[in-house]
Amino acid sequence: MLSATKRHELTLLAAGQPWLPALLLAGRAAKPIRKVPKLGWFVADPLVARQIYNDSTHFSIVSEGAAGHWWAQVIGDWVEDLFEGPGHTDLRNKVRDLFIAKHTDALVDRVMGAALKDLVADLGAGRTVDIAERARVLVGRSVSDLVGMSPDDISAIFGDHFTSDDPDEPFRVLFEHVEELVNLAIGTMASTTLDPVALERARALIGKLSSSIPAAYERADGDTTLGRCRELGLELEHASGLAMLMAVAGTDTLASAMSRMAALLHDSRDQRILLAMPERTPDAVRETLRVTSPAYLVGRSVTADVEIAGRKLVAGEHVKILTWSINNAVGDFSVNRDYVPETRQLWFGGGRHLCxxxxLVHSELTALLQALTANGRPYEIVERRYRRKVFIPTYEVLRIRLTD
Ligand code: HEM
Structure with missing residues (x-):
């Protein structure tokens, strides 16, 4: 019988895209690697996945069938260098320093600290809080920082979408626009070539989302991502491309992990273990990422014939690494589970494109978890709805309140 955690997770996946649970569950039969007509090779084995991630001679992230190909159509071929050429290594080396714990903890504190304090206070006062909505606002705040948009900038660009003068409204609206962009990837399973309508919309959204970057790049102080990019000598075009990439890669995925973490801790009853043993917080974060695996499938294209796990892959074929299937084969969510060396952190990919x-994800999830447990009492879920027709499945509503 399915556990409550698994049942809710599978229903959530189906709400996002109806065929997803079937694909991800059946995907386990692809271990280690199996060919599916018209779609390509599916990989459900952690070692084979890692072998492919580490082999940039035979596998590409920028050819048809992989994420970089989608990006190149939207923002231009120059991103191929950002993803795969010498520019990729150079850029990663330059910005590495921005993504160490000292910097990401400080970013979380600066960008989300006050909102998380409000969350603790609201729960402590017995109010019901919608964690799915809070997650969208928290991540909206984080994205606005990454792309250098102040609430006034967001209002100038997206103000006609505001439905209230709530100070959180700009971040909600920003989140929704990034989500719309990400949702344009729905239907790219067989091909990452965008149809003209989707391409036009993607370009329009990118144009709006990146419109504040040149000014922010000039004025941002060194504590912000764009300011650091300038100080590190990254030219504007690359800083802008990186900011857009981060916004798209790290918005829906992170908000999804946030709300699903709150649900998993409740459904598994492990929140009580965590309240008694806060030292298991890093395990709860790692287990959330393993079980949710928000980037449930990662694409690559074969650029030169190669033999993998005894099968011959031919140039031009597509490969889909079933991240969710691989990570969930380990078992149900449990904060008592120690680090699993086999899967390591496959939810973040691997090799040179490791997330x-x-x-930053660890810092944000840890801060949210600390806020959820700060009152020293468990919570109950009073309303739960899944978000429909989204590329990254998530909760639409997850209303919680403290209980005894
Ligand atoms: C729970 C949240 C997240 C998950 C599950 C996730 C997952 C992943 C995965 C699987 C990849 C590899 C894709 C591939 O190899 O094709 C990746 C790459 C990437 N992620 Fe994340 N990500 C998350 C959040 C974020 C956030 C918050 C940011 C930025 C602030 C971010 C920035 C990036 C970037 C820039 C890359 C491309 C790296 C490269 O190509 O060198 N991600 N992510």
Whole structure:
């Protein structure tokens, strides 16, 4: 029988895209690697996944079938260098320092500290809080910092979408626009070539989202991502591309992990373990990322014939690494589970494209978890709804309140 945690997770995936749970569950049969007509090779084995991530001679992130190909159509071929050429290594080396714990903890404190204090106070006062909505606002705050948009900038660009003068409204609206951009990736399973309508919309959204970057790049202080990019000598075009990439890679994925973490801790009843043993907080964060694996599938294209796990992959074919299936094969969510060496942190990919925001994700999830447990009491879920038709499945509503 399915556990409550698994049942809710699978329903959430189905609300996002109806075929997703079937694909990800059946995907386990692809271990280690299996060919599916018209779609390409599916990989459900951690070692084979890592072998592919580490082999940039035969696998590419910028050819048809992979994320970089999608990006190149939207912002221009120059991103191929940002993703795969010498520019990629250079850029990662230059910005590495921005993503160490000292910097990401400070960013979380500066950008989300006050909002998290409000969350603790609201829960402590017995109020019901919608964690899904708070997650969208928290991540909206983080994205606005990454792209250098102040609430006034957001209002100037997206103000006609505001429905209230709530100070959180700009961040909600920003989140929704980034989510709309990400949702344009729905339907790219067989091909990452965008149709003309989707391409036009993607370009329009990118144009709006990046419109504050030149001014922010000039004025931002060294504590912000764009300011640091300028100080590190990154030219504006690269800083802008990086900011957009981070905004798209790290918005829906992170908000999804946030609200699903709150649900998992409740559904598994592990929040009580965590309240008694706060030292297991890093395990709860790691388990959240393993079980949710918000980037559930990662694409690559084969650029030269190669043999992998006894199968011959031919140039031009697509490969899909089933991150969710691999990570969930380990078992149900448990804060008592220690680090699993086999999966390591496959939810963040691997090799040279390993998620750049991994430490920021840890800092943000840890801060949220600390806020959820700060009152020393467990919470109950009073309302739960799944978000429909989204590329990254998540909660639409997750209303919680403290209980005994
Ligand atoms: C729970 C949240 C997140 C998950 C599950 C996640 C997952 C991933 C995965 C699987 C990849 C590798 C993609 C591939 O190889 O094709 C990746 C790459 C990347 N992520 Fe994340 N990510 C998250 C949040 C973030 C955040 C918050 C940021 C930025 C602030 C970010 C920035 C990036 C960037 C820039 C890359 C590309 C790195 C490169 O190509 O060198 N991600 N992410």
């Amino acid at each position: 750049l925001g991994a430490q």
